[in-house]
Amino acid sequence: MSDMITADLVDLDLSADTKDAAARALAERMVALGRVTDLEGFLADVAAREAQMPTGLDGGIGIPHCRSEHVTEPTLAFGRSAAGIDFGAVDGPADLIFLIAAPAGADDAHLTILSSLARQLMNPEFTDALRAAGDAASAAALIRGDEPEAAEAVATEGAADTADSEGPEGSGVSESSGVSEGSQDSVASSVAASADDATGTSSSDAPGAPDADRPFRIVAVTSCPTGIAHTYMAAESLESAGRDAGVELVVETQGSAGFTRLDPAVIAAADGVIFAHDVAVREKDRFAGKPTVDVGVKAGINRPAELISEVRAKAERGEVTAAARPGAGTPVERAGEPGEGYGTKLRKWLMSGVSYMVPFVAAGGLLIALGFAIGGYQINEAKPVTEHFDWGQVDSWGALLFQIGGVAFGFLIPVLAGYIAYGMADRPGLVPGFVGGMIAFNINAGFLGGLAAGLIAGGVVLGIQRIKIPPVLRGIMPVVVIPLVSSMIVGFLMLIVIGKPIAEAQKAMTDWLSGLSGSNAVLLGILLGLMMCFDLGGPVNKVAYAFATAGIAVQAPSDSAMKIMAAVMAAGMVPPLGMALATTIRKKLFTTTERENGKAAWVLGASFITEGAIPFAAADPLRVIPASMAGGAVTGALTMAFGSTLRAPHGGIWVTFLIGKPFLYLLAIAAGTAVTAGLVIVLKGMRRTTPEGAASSEPSAATTTEAKQPVPA
Incomplete structure (x- = not known):
């Protein structure tokens, strides 16, 4: 870390009173050293990251950070504020502020070093030493870990568990980009030792029923939007709490430097799972069928002991997630909370479709509007540009924009229906959802038809997935059977049963609106x-917006x-x-x-x-x-x-x-x-x-x- 922070990047008397001012003051030091090429551009990237989630942590720590194309090399600046600066932490303002700047294409080694700093910040001895540092040079040396007192400051009672984390240049930081290999190996060896026989049919295989002669086992995944700081802080906090609670806890950190998958044997032997994440957990189905606590990454940092107690309580009650199957772990289920009613789920399904539809609406609508602006309001009667296009005529360019916009608008209803079904049943819902949405578009069932098609498609797929299928057929279910059967059912319902009544209702509503004055x-x-x-x-808000956009999503809106x-x-x-x-x-x-x-x-x-x-x-x-x-x-x-x-x-x-x-x-x-x-x-x-x-x-x-x-x- 010696090239990432120097005394010139340390301000022990930071006078800023807001987080934006603090970031600017520290970033100006980076600019002075040539580490940042565009101050305003870099600060905009920092602000964008801050908007995703506040970067304040309990214990008086603020860690604004981002990856930016305006950063020439990975850089760390440190400021100490006497008055404290509000970075959004629950326990109050931060007095230790770390501005972490990573290039847009930062290599794994540098990102690993930054993540290791994040782990050190969870150590009270380390932060106390920073608060007591008397000058910028000693503070920089402490952060780098290149002096004896730094090594003492970051030492913990659990050093034996992390002895393999020695990093480059004696920094005392880990080179691992994903899982703590030492802790994973320890759990894996424990798994092997506890197996009753070659078949592995041990009583410990059942979640929530660990052997009396071994500790409770937990696997965890941490991740955050940037994957630089919170990901590794949550991992360190959970591991420390696990040692205090006497449980075997191993973490898979899914950060910007990549991730190393947990050994399947470790996952299989785990008695519970903790997800502390703000982005989707990659390959989540690996953890299906176990007691699971699913929270945001800051919960993993601020209340790890509570999460461990919660997952143990779930294991004792026998509460487990559904076993891995096609359609398990849909995007809506990831965002959900336990005990949600059908009304809440329905709202999320509909919002899933609307959120995917909006970009098509914006792109198509603006292109059509530009076509009208360039070619006039008769441009909708122009010949297809495939038959006639004159490079020198403004009208031809207007027609081109109008017709491209029309194509984009043509996807509006199918995308709405397809992604409502996707929110309900994951990828298997896409085919029948799009098919039903296109039918709704073709029969002029409009926005209402798209909503109905998406909900029907998702429901049909979920119903098919509940049918017990012989093992020999399971491999072809998601690629052949489910798309075929669900598309037939949805198509029949939309074309023969409900499509026409919905189209008539849509027309009646449109006529009523046209008559309003x-x-x-x-x-x-x-x-x-x-x-x-x-x-x-x-x-x-989105219902009103979708209602309005559906009205203009035609070639000639009223x-x-x-x-x-x-x-x-x-x-x-x-x-x-x-x-x-x-x-x-x-x-x-x-x-x-x-x-x-x-x-x-x-x-x-x-x-x-x-x-x-x-x-x-x-x-x-x-x-x-x-x-x-x-x-x-x-x-x-x-x-x-x-x-x-x-x-x-x-x-x-x-x-x-x-x-x-x-x-x-x-x-x-x-x-x-x-x-x-x-x-x-x-x-x-x-x-x-x-x-x-x-x-x-x-x-x-x-x-x-x-x-x-x-x-x-």
Whole structure:
């Protein structure tokens, strides 16, 4: 680690008071040494990583980190803050801040060294020594581990268990990129010793029933979005807690440096499983059929002993996951929580389809809108570009964009249905889901038909998978039998039984919307505005958005459909814009972090990313959400009353040139923004508060809410 941190990269008197300022101060040191080529670009990458999950840890530690193309070589900077800086940890601000910078193509060896630092941070002796360091040089040497006192500081009672973790240049860090080989070998040898005979039919094979003469065995997997820090901290925390609890615990770290799979014998002999992860566990079916605790990676860091107790309790009660089978461990099940009702599962299935559909809507809709902008509104009557295309004619380019967009839009309903089925039954659901969705598209069953096809396909596949199949046929089930049988059933139901009634219902709804005018249209605008602002990008918001996009997902959408799309996008822009305006007008009502979030909310709101208001709503939902809904309702009503239209499904103010009556449209957005800002200022002003003081003692909204990847409103 000698080339990764030097005294020039250490600031023992870090004066920054926010996490962004701290990252900037440490990054400037990296720039001065030529380790970072673009300060703003690198800080943007750090902020993007921070948005995925706060990087504060219990014990006063902050570890902002990222992989960035602006980093020339793996680098570590360290800062010590006397006042403490809020990085989102539950127990308060951090005084030890480590900024970890890895190149976009960092090699495994360097990433392993960074991960080893993460493990050291879980050692109280190491962090205490850093707090006591008297100068930058000694702090850098302590982190590198190249002085005797550093070795003493990182020594632990369990050194014998990790003696094989000596790394390069005497750093005292592990070279392993995945599993602690020593602990895995220990468990594997224990497995072999406890086997009753060559067949391996030991009483210890049953989960939750370990032999009295051996400890309880746990296998764990840790992973985080970047795979540099939290992954290895969780592993170290779990291993330490396992030693304290007297259990055999071995961890598979699925980090950026790759991962080494646990020995199948170790997994087979385990009495329980712990998943501490924020990204999907790779090859999860290896662990099926055992008592399992599934949590986020920070739970593995902050409460490992509790997780160990929980998995032991599950083993005692005989609670196990389903054995590995086709369709087990679907994307929706990974995100689920024990005891969820069918309503919650249904919402997740539908959201799975909508989330995959949105990119097709955005790409296809914008291409079609650009085609209209370039070639005029008669471009939908142009000949296919395969028959006629003139490189020098603007109309030909407009037709090209329009026809490409039409192809993208053609996938909308099949993708919706296919990925609803995928959310229910994993990959076996894709074929019948897409088949049913395409049938819904062909018979004009529209959005409702896609929903029905996806749910039917997923249900049919799940039903087939419950049938007991002879072993000789199991190999062909997922590739032949399930696609064949499920597609036949779904096709029959969609073409013969329910497809036509759904298509008629879709047509009736479309005709009703087309006939809306005057006060009825305004009421619809109010309803859509309320839905868009109720949960700020959640399921209710997505229902309104999907309803609007389905209306324009045709070659020639009606005027009413384009008005609905305009109202939905305008209302979805209001919450972040309103909060941005409020933080500008009455700064004293908001914390320092909220004022910083307000600056970003201007851009997010203008770009139709409703989620930009989530940090404010998370901190003060009883004031922010009603204010947002009021502003959204005003904007929705005005947009419908003005008769503004929109052919593009996304883009915010950046597609103003595609909006009918653009001036009135922007006026409606401004009015809603003013209502939201004014109302939230009034509501916040009615309570006694000292946000400036609270800013240093309460976790910020931005760091106590799990940030979402921006998706259309």
